[in-house]
Amino acid sequence: MLSNKKHIILVFSILLFLLTAGIVVRKAMQPDSYGFAGNYRWDANQEIMKQPVLNQNSKTCSECHESIYNLHEKDAHYTVPCVDCHGAGNVHVAFFKGDSLNGITKQQAYLEKEFKLDGCLLCHQKLVARPADFPQIVKDDHYKFLHVTDPKTQCIQCHNPHEPIFLLTDVKNSRLHPIVYKCTECHSKTPEKSPKEVENHPTIFECKDCHAEITADFNSKPHSKYIDCRTCHLYHKENETTGRIYKNGNAKFCLLCHEKKSFRDEKYPPKIEWPNHVGNTSIISKSDEKICLNCHEDKIHQMHLSKAQNPHSVNWKSEHKDIAGQSKEICGKCHTSNSCQNCHMKSKPSSHTADWKKDLHKVSGAKNPSSCETCHKRNSCYGCHKLDMPHPKDFGETHKELIEVKGKELCSNCHKEDFCKTCH
Amino acid sequence: MQTPDSFVFPNELHTTWTVMIVLYPYITGMVAGAFIVSSFYHVFGMEKLKPIAKFALVSSLAFLCFATVPLLNHLGRPDRAFNIMITPNFNSAMSGFGFVYLFYMTIVVLEIWFSYRAELIDKYLKSKGIVKKIYWTLILGNTTVNEYTKAYDTKIVTILAAFGIPVACVLHGYVGFLFGSIKANLWWSTPLMFIIFIFSAIVSGLAVLIFLYQFVHWLRRKPVNQDSYELMAKWLWGFMIIAVVLELMEVLSISYENTERWEVLRQLINGKLKISYVYLQIFVFSVGPFLILSATTLIKSIPIKIKNTMIWGASMMLLIQVLLMRWNVVIGGQLVSKSMRGFTEYFPGYFDKEGLLVSAGIILVPFLLLKLFDIVFPFFERPGEIK
Incomplete structure (x- = not known):
């Protein structure tokens, strides 16, 4: 009887209704552009693109804050845009460019300085996930090392965010230096054995390998008990084979540890009151950036020893071409296989002068074709010459067919118009 | 700060799938297991299991209601949960689970409705006021x-139960598939994963039913149905043997293959998972219940009271065993670096959003819901009720 099945029909009808309603609701609620290019709403891209740009370019900041901008560009923070610490700055810029009529008050236009401890630690907190060569600290260890007694001390009380390591030269022009590894960049803990004691360990250079005399001198001085070479000569890795090394002879760098401050232990390490320490003596020029080294060289190392044990001569940069050209295996004894490209792909060799493309390269290319392949691909000659260069040995016999196909104009790329008459 | 051993990639330091993802297959397993047990009576006609058939079914619904809660807590923004229905992505393995879950939920709700219809009508006729309206609805x-x-x-309950068995297997097998199909994970990537998950689901389903059945009767100071109880214990014994053997055979298979992944998995088993996997999951909570259930099944002379306590203890141990298995799979798989050269660490924290306190809460809430369900869908006969 149907009445006994009524509840069954009812429940499955409800189920069917819910299913149909679900499909209808889905159809109605699904955004129009959903699924156009994947499982997302395509229009969302357009909406996001229409939003006004809030973050101000560092160049915009430089229009008013030129001196700070220049200082910032010179030092290690040059890759950090202003907005990272100061915020988007759109209201600030609008107000000072004369948009105060839009209702922006001076108070609103004031830009917060986010140079608080947490702000700095956002990048410089020690994390195992960060590249090991990136400057990073464990706050307590850092304060302990520097004998900072007040735990509330802010980073900016010692470091200037616009000039964090007080470089003497522009960071971008600092010396290129082969890779310098620390054991902890690969190992989670400092290994018990040195790399030389471990069989088949990749070659790792220590400072003393090239700078033996100066390292020995440094090791005999008081500073060596507390710091190592890289504490002052900060090394910034740029790629797998090279980086830049900074000198840090600036007095402000020395003062990071040795300036008397209220939040530091008074006795240790030895501290001075700055600038009272140098007094009013006219012998010392306070504007001399290396002012500390002038008197205290004996506590660090003798500065003139710096290049005494360098395996390469002073003019190595211009001279290495001949040795490297003979056999790259010589370089490979110390450097990795792509070390050459790291320089040559970034800056042109000194030989590549204005006349290089026009006349000079064909002489060098003909003499040692493989030397081009250090940087250029084997077939890169083809891009200009439209044929393999230098000409193969049998070119005299085979060039006829080539000229028939590509025309005489091809020869005039390099040769004078009457060049053919030399033979024909 | 987490301190990894040896070499791990930076994106492996944070264990992305937390203890919430441990609870998700755990609760889903109990859903599928409890439903399969109820189907033993409804489909296969095992009359001895009749006293717990309805209880198994309602338990399944109680756990089902909370199966996705750990996921919602883990992902955040639970208000977006239904977007999976509005903007379905059929290429997503996880959204596939959403559809299987919905289908399975429909079957369970229908089966419970048809099972309890007569009782609900009876209650409707006897009740008054707002309660009457609720029952009318x-x-x-x-x-x-x-x-x-x-x-x-x-008849419909039998058909739904018959349909439900493969869907329950798919529901939990699918959870296993979600892990087993991640080919980049050395510890998960095996086609056996979904089979292991189905059997461990049945074990957890049987274990939770035995545990609750005895516990509820102990609270009510009534004896359990001995035939039903012992039969469940026998099934539990059988299924736990299959589940544990499959898990161990899988490890044996990897170790005998001795490919490069065994080098790191061997260290994982002997290192980070030594306590939770080797000592606890295998020796204490697998071998232990196996010996207890072997004794209760094979030795006839054990006094009933002691035997029931032993079975109850074994069921509790197996509940912990399955939880440990989920932990060792989900967390263990993430402790190994893709570099095959290092391990990371994980501890969920006590009071974190995805910490141990919240986890305990999420496990307990389905049991409280079950207590509420008992009011509307009474699963055991009460004194004075007509059999």
Whole structure:
């Protein structure tokens, strides 16, 4: 009887209704552009693109804050845009460019300085996930090392965010230096054995390998008990084979540890009151950036020893071409296989002068074709010459067919118009 | 700060799938396991299991209601949960689970409705006021109940239960598939994963039913149905043997293959998972219940009271064993670096958003819901009720 099945029909009808309603609701609620290019709403891209740009370019900041901008560009923070610490700055810029009529008050236009401890630690907190060569600290260890007694001390009380390591030269022009590894960049803990004691360990250079005399001198001085070479000569890795090394002879760098401050232990390490320490003596020029080294060289190392044990001569940069050209295996004894490209792909060799493309390269290319392949691909000659260069040995016999196909104009790329008459 | 051993990639330091993802297969396993047990009676006609058939079914629904809660807590923004229905992505393995879950939920709710219809009508007729209206809504306004309707209901319940078995297997097998199909993970990537998950689901389903059945009867100071109880214990014994053997055979297979992944998995088992996997999951909570259930099944002379306590203890141990298995799979798999050269660490924290306190809460809430369900869908006969 149907009445006994009524509840069954009812429940499955409800189920069917819910299913149909679900499909209808889905159809109605699904955004129009959903699924156009994947499982997302395509229009969302357009909406996001229409939003006004809030973050101000560092160049915009430089229009008013030129001196700070220049200082910032010179030092290690040059890759950090202003907005990272100061915020988007759109209201600030609008107000000072004369948009105060839009209702922006001076108070609103004031830009917060986010140079608080947490702000700095956002990048410089020690994390195992960060590249090991990136400057990073464990706050307590850092304060302990520097004998900072007040735990509330802010980073900016010692470091200037616009000039964090007080470089003497522009960071971008600092010396290129082969890779310098620390054991902890690969190992989670400092290994018990040195790399030389471990069989088949990749070659790792220590400072003393090239700078033996100066390292020995440094090791005999008081500073060596507390710091190592890289504490002052900060090394910034740029790629797998090279980086830049900074000198840090600036007095402000020395003062990071040795300036008397209220939040530091008074006795240790030895501290001075700055600038009272140098007094009013006219012998010392306070504007001399290396002012500390002038008197205290004996506590660090003798500065003139710096290049005494360098395996390469002073003019190595211009001279290495001949040795490297003979056999790259010589370089490979110390450097990795792509070390050459790291320089040559970034800056042109000194030989590549204005006349290089026009006349000079064909002489060098003909003499040692493989030397081009250090940087250029084997077939890169083809891009200009439209044929393999230098000409193969049998070119005299085979060039006829080539000229028939590509025309005489091809020869005039390099040769004078009457060049053919030399033979024909 | 987490301190990794040896070499791990930076994106492996944070264990992305937390203890919430441990609870998700754990609760889903109990859903599927409890439903399969109820189907033993409804589909296969095991009369001895009749006393727990309804209890198993309602338990399944109680756990099902909370199966996705750990996921919602883990992902955040639970208000977006239904977007999976509005903007379905059929290429997503996880959204596939959403559809299987919905289908399975429909089957369980229908089966419970047809099972309890006569009782709901009876309660509707006896109740007054707002309660009467609630019951009226639950029975969809239809009060026809007679021998014919009951026969139809039984028939539909059998059909739904028959449908439900493969869907329950798919539901939990799918959870296993979600892990097993991640080919980049050395510890998860095996086609055996979904089979292991199905069997461990049945074990957890049986274990939770035995545990609760004894516990509820102990609270009510009533004896359990001994035939039903012992049969469940035998099934539990059988299924736990299959589940544990499959898990161990899988490890044996990897170790005998001795490919490069075994080098790091060997260290994982002997290092980070030594306590939770080797000592606890295998030796204490697998071998232990196996010996106890072997004794209760094979030795006839054990006094009933001691035997029931032993079975109850074994069921509790197996509940912990399955939880440990989920932990060792989900967390263990993430402790190994893709570099095959290092391990990271994980501890969920006590009071974190995805910490141990919240986890305990999420496990307990389905049991409290079950207590509420007992009011509407009574699963055990009460004193004075007509059998």
